[in-house]
Amino acid sequence: MRRGKPSCHAAFGEAVALLAGDGLLTKAFEVIAQHSVLPAAQTVLAIQMLADAAGHCGMIGGQRLDLENERMQAPIERVEQTNRLKTGALIAAAVKLGCLAADADEQTMQLADVYAQNIGMAFQITDDILDCTSSEEVLGKPIGSDAQNDKTTYVSVYGIDRAWEIAAEKIELAKRSLDRMDCCRTSQDGTFLYDLAEFILSRKN
């Protein structure tokens, strides 16, 4: 179950779900290559950034670490690295592709990266917390799987209260990063990014 509905492989079978994943991954590159309104050199850079973030040194690499973690008592540093790749890399790519499209300077790009990495990590920590404090009805997906799999998480290492504090600290760091970006302090879009950061702490599913 995901978001209260059967997940793709449950609804359509593993083979179709696998092809859907491959199809959507390919589609992302097709969309940029076909519809980008940036100059061609920037479009190539955008594709490079997305491929880096999605590929074996990004999300897919993180998924691979995640698989291995299931078979060991992973130290928390390894879990952090897994989350940074599995969850953070694509969020960071989304934010940085926006910077690229807006022709942002290098410093803005770096601040955006810090913002994205921190909301990514906070998202993963609250995911761990919700996995052991929510219900399947509210969360929309099965709960308790981490504890069942004896998986190292922020909750198993620090307990719920401290894990919560760490998530809040990450969100604070994310917002401080926005504070340092002129474009965020002064525009409507900046408000959205602050709200998005705070939503991660208040989300129920």
Place this chain on the structure above:
Amino acid sequence: MRRGKPSCHAAFGEAVALLAGDGLLTKAFEVIAQHSVLPAAQTVLAIQMLADAAGHCGMIGGQRLDLENERMQAPIERVEQTNRLKTGALIAAAVKLGCLAADADEQTMQLADVYAQNIGMAFQITDDILDCTSSEEVLGKPIGSDAQNDKTTYVSVYGIDRAWEIAAEKIELAKRSLDRMDCCRTSQDGTFLYDLAEFILSRKN
């Protein structure tokens, strides 16, 4: 078994094999975006061509048709369409990306496409033939799976002798297409393309 070795999912498990597939698919786009020496506009076009050929209207679409064919008595036209997408699209992309890199004219690109589509179809037909005439030792992969799954193939529709003739006709068409390309008639690279076409009829695995 593939090429006499355990296939990826047999050797490393389904989850790792799935990530390896996703990783390699992503890597293809990364390689073009990062290492292309073409002008940026041509690089974007190359990525577009590869995404089209690999995606839901190409190889992945073909795999999807192939899955559905297992559950029905597919007419031969549908099998042809499946092969065109599943096998032909990426072979055609490989050949056409070469044309793009060499700044070939539109007519050459079309002739190269005809070449690629025909060797792709011939490859698939000889695959069907080998599936029911070869042995696992020689072929390097399990045989007889088509008959076992009651799958519509060139062999099940036309019989081995006629299927063989059709494959040979496709190879002939492929070579006639090369004849019409100046660059192939006169260069060493042309020889390779003729040999590649003929190899498809003589291959044992």
